[in-house]
Amino acid sequence: MSQTLEVATPQVAPPRARNRWRILSIVFAAFVALSAVRMFTGQPVLTGSGTIQATLAFAVPIGLAGLGGLWAERAGVVNIGLEGMMVFGTWFGAFAAYTTGNPWAGLVAGVLGGVFGGLIHAVATVTFGVDHIVSGVAINILAVGAMRYLSILYFQDAPGGGASQSPPLPGFPRVGLPFVDSLLGPVEERQWFLVSDLAGLVIGLTTDMSVVTLLAILLVPASYWLLWRTPFGLRLRSCGENPDAAESLGVRVNGYKYVAVLVSGGLAGLGGVFLAMVASSIYQEGQTGGRGYIGLAAMIFGNWRPGGLAMGAGLFGYTDALQVRGSGGAVHALLVLIALALVAVAVWQWLRGRRIVAGVSLGFAVVLGAWYLLTDTLPRELVTYSPHIATLLVMALATQRLRPPAAAGRPWRRGGGS
Missing domain, CATH: 1.10.3470 (ABC transporter involved in vitamin B12 uptake, BtuC)
Structure with a gap:
């Protein structure tokens, strides 16, 4: 009598589900960090x-x-x-x-x-x-x-x-x-x-x-x-x-x-x-x-x-x-949050073997932490333009893993291609 051997294979979550949970985890971690910064800064x-x-x-x-x-x-x-x-x-x-x-x-x-x-x-x-x-x-x-x-x-x-x-x-x-x-x-x-x-x-x-x-x-x-x-x-x-x-x-x-x-x-x-x-x-x-x-x-x-x-x-x-709501004090407190984020980036890059990037991130984190400890508020100009500064920073950091639609911006003619 022949016997069949069944091997149980582990169930692996599809990539899309893994990415979704990864994003949710990052968002939750950011919210926890924001709560900690609120407690620390009293804002x-x-x-x-x-x-x-x-x-x-x-x-x-x-x-x-x-x-x-x-x-x-x-x-x-x-x-x-x-x-x-x-x-x-x-x-x-x-x-x-x-x-x-x-x-x-x-x-x-x-x-x-x-x-x-x-x-x-x-x-x-x-x-x-x-x-x-x-x-x-x-x-x-x-x-x-x-x-x-x-x-x-x-x-x-x-x-x-x-x-x-x-x-x-x-x-x-x-x-x-x-x-x-x-x-x-x-x-x-x-x-x-x-x-x-x-x-x-x-x-x-x-x-x-x-x-x-x-x-x-x-x-x-x-x-x-x-x-x-x-x-x-x-x-x-x-x-x-x-x-x-x-x-x-x-x-x-x-x-x-x-x-x-x-x-x-x-x-x-x-x-x-x-x-x-x-x-x-x-x-x-x-x-x-x-x-x-x-x-x-x-x-x-x-x-x-x-x-x-x-x-x-x-x-x-x-x-x-x-x-608008917090004036300089709340935006000033964000220096702590950004410093924490840079420390997390430094740890992540160090574990991936990117020592130079990790060192630069940690250096910026130290600078921002010192900036917060040595000052009480930010210059009015920085507070006013903080949304635009955030836009530039996010764009600079997010452009490394982007995948735009392949044909976006290309002229196209019916029957003749691009």
Whole structure:
């Protein structure tokens, strides 16, 4: 009688699951470190519920711009014009909300304004083969000038308006779970290690939230599902990886590029609506403040994926929130957090055999630690520009393991390739 020998093989988690758990572990470790820094520096604003709410307010327009860039670049079109499309969204949203008195009309108009900017970009880049960077810069310049002209035309003589701003605008309803604040508020006030910080996080994420903020948060998993879990998303992403192969399989490459760029513009326009009608109650010239470009930085930081993009937008929004709520003290306390992160990097690089990189990281950690101990605050200029400095640092550190869509930015012609 023959016997079969069965050998049990260990179950190994798929790479995607391992990466997901690794990212979650890093995020949790960073939150624990932030809680420890809050205890050490005595800066409750670092993890307070108000800071979390402000982080959401600053992160949403950046995240929407970055999500718009992700849609376009996954289809092979680089969208530098996100800033201009956000400007279209701010003005058209404000105009429709002011003339109708209905904030939802403003939301629809703002999104359509962004779609209009996306249409210009798609016609220029997809149909006529204009360089993507040139087209995007032209849209940014066009948007600023055109909206200034329209403001003079429609807002200058309106009550409370002017050549560079609109009259007061109606607001959106706010949603939340009020019982969470009453239940966890006393826990947050105790300032316990980690527990109070988690309470502040939950309160900040569940109370007094604009419905537009909730919509923006839901758009992140929705975009992931559409782009990575549906045949439509597979075809769209194939246009950004290898449009020739996609065309050979019957994919209408130009059509998918148009759809992606129009959605990109609509998302940027929604970010503009948020700036004019949620973060503020009026349209103002220069309201976008470079958030379209920071959104592109968040997209690159996130490696052209929605989850990473949301983390990048949250990071930039957090530095913005600290600069507004905590002034120099809270930003000064971040020196300790950055020093701890550099120590962790030094240990990791040492274990991987990269002694020089580990030494440089440890040296910078010592410098930052000494800077914190020898000073009480940071110069006002550093505090003011801390979000932009964070953008530059993150971009410098994140560019080593990036994989952009292979055909992003390349001109493409049907039947003729790149």
